[in-house]
Amino acid sequence: MIRVADWAQLLHxxxxxxxxxxxxxxxxxxxxxxxxxxxxxxxxxxxxRTRQALDSLxxxxxxxxVVVALAAKDPDLRTLRPVALRAIDIARETDRGxxxxxxxxxxxxxxxxxxxxxxxxxxxxxxxLLDVQHDPSLVGGGQLTxxxxxxxxxxxxxxxxxxxxxxx
Numbered sequence: 001m002i003r004v005a006d007w008a009q010l011l012h013x014x015x016x017x018x019x020x021x022x023x024x025x026x027x028x029x030x031x032x033x034x035x036x037x038x039x040x041x042x043x044x045x046x047x048x049r050t051r052q053a054l055d056s057l058x059x060x061x062x063x064x065x066v067v068v069a070l071a072a073k074d075p076d077l078r079t080l081r082p083v084a085l086r087a088i089d090i091a092r093e094t095d096r097g098x099x100x101x102x103x104x105x106x107x108x109x110x111x112x113x114x115x116x117x118x119x120x121x122x123x124x125x126x127x128x129l130l131d132v133q134h135d136p137s138l139v140g141g142g143q144l145t146x147x148x149x150x151x152x153x154x155x156x157x158x159x160x161x162x163x164x165x166x167x168x
Contacts (some may be wrong), residue, residue, distance in 0.1 A: 002079045008086030015062045031084035040077040088129040097127040101145045105138035
C-alpha cells in the first residue's frame, strides 16, 4: 500500500538541497493532472533507461529518484498528484513557500499559471506553490485561496450576489 504522506515526506526530504523556486516549479508540474499518464508511459517504455529519460526532461535527480521509486510501487503513477500536492503542503508548513489554490472556470495554460505565480510573488515574501484545478461550474473567472484569504472572482459568485440583491 502506498501512503501518500510518507512519499510526500520522502520527496520533501530528498529535495531539501534544491533551490526552493525550482522545487516548487517541479511540484507544480508533477501535481498537474495532465502529467501522470505521459510520465507513466515514458517510464514503462524506457525501463532501465528511465533515469536518463527523466534527465532529458531536466527533472532534477533528487525528484527523478523519488518518481522512479514511486513508479516501481505504482506503475500507473495514480498517486503522483496526491503525493505532489501533499509535498506542496509540507513545503508550505516548512517555509519553503506559500501555498495558493486556484479554482478556474477554464483550463489555464502553463504560461498563464506562470504569469499568475509571478504576479503573486511580487506581493508575497516567499515563493508561491500554486495548485490549479478546473471547475466549469464557476461559469467564468475563478477562486483564489492563499492561506486563509479567499478571492472569489467567479461569474457564479457574481450571479449569486445579484440573485440575493434582487431577492432582497
